[in-house]
Amino acid sequence: MKKLTLVLTSLILCCSIVFGLNCAADETQTLQGYVQEVPGEFFGTWRVVAKRIETDCPARFKEKTTDLWNIIEYNSVIRLSNPFSGASAQINIKNSEGKRIEFSKTGKYDNQTLTDTVSITLDNDTFTGVDTLKLDTVSEIDGSIRKSCNAQYKITGERIAGQSIIGD
Numbered sequence: 001m002k003k004l005t006l007v008l009t010s011l012i013l014c015c016s017i018v019f020g021l022n023c024a025a026d027e028t029q030t031l032q033g034y035v036q037e038v039p040g041e042f043f044g045t046w047r048v049v050a051k052r053i054e055t056d057c058p059a060r061f062k063e064k065t066t067d068l069w070n071i072i073e074y075n076s077v078i079r080l081s082n083p084f085s086g087a088s089a090q091i092n093i094k095n096s097e098g099k100r101i102e103f104s105k106t107g108k109y110d111n112q113t114l115t116d117t118v119s120i121t122l123d124n125d126t127f128t129g130v131d132t133l134k135l136d137t138v139s140e141i142d143g144s145i146r147k148s149c150n151a152q153y154k155i156t157g158e159r160i161a162g163q164s165i166i167g168d
Contacts (some may be wrong), residue, residue, distance in 0.1 A: 038078070038096045041122055045070045045083075045161035050131060050153040057149035060135060069157070080105060099123065111138050118155070125159040 046069045055061045070081045071091075081088035087107070095102040099122040106115045113136045120129030130152060137147040 046157040055151035061151040127157040
């Protein structure tokens with residue numbers, strides 16, 4: 001918590017200097033933030049099976065996939081990587097209540113942006129949930145979205161290796 005306070009204080013100071021913000025003593029400014037805590041059992045290596053429930057672009061999304069997810073936390077940043085494909089992304093925890101975790105990640109590939117929004121419920125060494133995908137094709141000329149494809153998958157995960165050994 002001390003690290004977070006120091007970082008936020010430094011950020012406010014830098015913004016004040018760079019953008020010339022007036023922080024007079026008689027003004028009251030409040031910076032609010034929220035750090036999501038996730039259960040330790042979320043971390044580790046998982047074998048994840050995804051079965052497509054629905055899509056508006058069946059040619060773009062496979063009916064069934066199997067992946068490995070390695071989920072680690074290092075310096076308060078949570079990363080999900082696939083050791084076989086080499087793909088890796090920082091994930092953003094949207095909500096964490098008990099054993100239920102919602103997170104998202106976004107990846108950019110040439111002129112496409114893929115956003116995953118995942119909601120899972122942990123049960124010891126397994127989880128079940130839903131993965132919602134949105135694939136936007138972006139115009140290289142003006143950056144507008146030219147086409148969006150969506151899919152939703154039912155996902156199940158099985159822990160194949162213990163929690164991450166990397167920590168703060």
